[in-house]
Amino acid sequence: MKPITSHTRIPGRAKWLVLSLFSLFYSFALSPLATAHVGSSGVIVQKQVGKYQLLISVKPPDVVPGTAIVTVFVEQGRVSSIGARPIYFRSGDKGAPTHDILTPIGANRYEGDLWLMDSGSSSIELSIDGPDGKQQVVVPVVAMATALRDMPNGTGFGLAAMGLLLIVMLVTIIGASNSDGVLIPGQKAPETLRRQRLVGMGIGLAVICLILTGWRSWWTSTAEDYRHEQLYQPTRINTSVHVANAQRQLTIQFDTTGFGSGQRSRRLFSFVLPDHGKLMHAFLVRTPGLDAFAHLHPNRRDTLNYESALPPLPGGNYLLYTDVVYRSGFAETLTDTVEIPALKTSPEAAANAKPTDIDDSWLLTEPMGVKASAVNIPHLDNDMIVCGKPGASSKLADGSTMIWMDKPSQILEAGKLYSLKFAVADAQGKATALEPYLGMGGHAVILRSDGSVYIHLHPVGTYSMAAEGSLVNRIADTARTFHYPNPARFSDSINTYIAKLKTLPEAEKNKLLAASMPGMSHAMKTNNMVEFPYAFPRAGHYRIWVQVKRNGQVLTGVFDTQVNEPLL
Structure with a gap:
């Protein structure tokens, strides 16, 4: 083997390989540990x-x-x-x-x-x-980044060993280049050259240590920036309930106390967009049985505060899921828990209580009947056969029946794409026509029994109509950079639009909403059906609320199903 001296040239490709491996080692070996985070299902x-x-x-x-x-x-x-x-x-x-x-x-x-x-x-x-x-x-x-990656232990040990080998090689090369290049072949190296070699290796090691220290500092700073700036941080909300004039009022307040930590965590609350006619969709579900459900549309009191009168829900602990969309098309769900006090009112007072929004709806039903941690215990058997396939039914408030059509099996699989199809039949069992609800054929909410999975579904899928409209309009804009309008004027124009919608007859309101959502066209072959595409992200027990409108009344059907991990 030919010795490497100061006159020996390392080929460019080999030098690139050495430096690349060196870089790869430190980018992994010095990265901070991270914990996993469960993201969305897409x-x-x-x-x-x-x-x-x-x-x-x-x-x-x-x-x-x-x-x-x-x-x-x-x-x-x-x-x-x-x-x-x-x-x-x-x-x-x-x-x-x-x-x-x-x-x-x-x-x-x-x-x-x-x-x-x-x-x-x-x-x-x-x-x-x-x-x-x-x-x-x-x-x-x-x-949005929602996870931090852990490096496998085996990979870390392997890269650490490779990095150590590279350091030894680099220090040896530096020491040799400082002394051995002047040797005559076959001649023994004098003591001075050996000292020069050691001095060169020491200087080389010190330089490498300085480089690694700087590299470590840069990587730590980059990792911290990713963790605190780029990693998605959901907007926090403060939720409370107070009683005034024998009526419980729900208040939702955006929490801006964490905005000082980074620009990416900020939200432009003046630029909240209405999604199918509502600035906010709030869903309340009582735990642990998921037996009380409400779909509310709070009024905006000011930029940070929204309020809604609560329907006659029983007292207890509730999960709150709040959907909002911003002018940029950024849509997010804000979550909280809230204690709703029990309120004793007379039947007359309950009958006279008016909801904040005419489209608010709620349902009291049977609890799921299983613990949130239950596994592989079906809790709602198929109760009927529809067109030769298993199905399930749910009685609605007006005496009609909602049927889960074409259910593939009693137990579904996580990650598999399904078309959840529901039909409504009147008290005589005949198909009955459905009316638009907030400009569309229906809504659905799916919740895992422990509250860890939530989705607000529409017949066209899992995304927001307002987000689609905002992004489509932005693509049509020829400007390279978007400039926001005056926030006060924008929010005032949105408030005026919302107030106008509330004064319109139902038919005119739905016509205006449909015109603002051209991508919402999703006509069913029969007008008593509504379907939702969805893939359950995790195994577990799920409750599904399906909301449709008939004879001017919002009706809610409830279904439970079990989802298992897919068979390999």
Whole structure:
């Protein structure tokens, strides 16, 4: 083997490899430990565009930068190719990359990975091309880091050993270059050269230690910035209930005390958008039995405070899930727990109590009947067969019946995409027409028994209509950078719009809401049905509330189901 001296040149590619391994070792070995965080289950969209009916699933990364998995099922229409690209609200169409072509998998499935390079409100624009024409679909996606990664122990030990070897090699090379280059082949090295070698190795080790110390400081700072600035921090809310004039009032207040820690944690509360006509959708569910449910729409008292009169719910501990959408298309669910005191009122007072919003609704029903930690214990058996397939039914307040159609099996699988279809029959068992509820065919809320999984569903999927409209309008804007309008004027205009909606007859209100949500078109073949695409993210027991409107009354059906991990 030829000795390495000061006259020996290390090839450029080898030098690059040494430095790359060195960098890789320290970027992993010195990274701080992190704990796992459970993120969302992604975005599911089902809609008709032109002659195409599409079922779209987008699973955003839980670390950013990262790749989103985009899957498109073509349920109707002839498609030749589908392209996808991310478009951020801040940069708009002008700052977006070109489309990546999704890979066809089978006859009607297309899939691909799409890089999301920055955090913030974004969308995935799909470009569909084929014999049935060209169409575009915009899917709102919140690109936010929700997890920190742990490095496997085996990988850490391996990289540490490799890094130590590289350090020894570098120190040896530096020492040799400081002394051995002047040696005559075959001649014994004098004592002075050996001292020079040791001095060179010592200086080299000191320099390497300084470099590693600086590197460590930089990495720690970067990791802390990721943890405190980029990692998603949900907006905190303070919820309280007080009694005034024999009526319980719910107050929801945005908590801004943590805004000083970083710019990314800030929210522009003056720029909250109405989603199908409401600034806020608040859902209350009593624990542990999930036997009391309310869907409320609090009024905005000021920028930070919202209030709503509580319906005749029984006292107890409640989970609160509050959905809001901002002007950027950023949608989030704010959570809290609240103790609702029991209130004894006369039947006359209860009958005269008026809700804050005419579209508020609530339901008292049987508890789930199982503990939140129960596993593999079915608690609602299928009670009927519908068209040869298992189903379940729920009695509604007006005497009609809601039927869970086409339920694949008594126990469902986590991660599998389902179309949850529900039909309504009158007291005589005949199909009965449904009316729009907040401009759409229906709403559904799905909650895991321990409250750890929650989703507010619409017939077109798991995303917000207001977020879609905001992002579509931003893409149509030719400006590279978006400039917010005056916050006071914007909030005043929204308040005026909400007040106008409340004065309109139901038919006119639904017509106006439908016009503001053109992507909401999701007509059913029969007008007594409503369906929701969804994939349960985790195994467990789930309760499903399905809300429809009939004869001017909001009706809520409740169903329980068990979800197991998929069979391998």
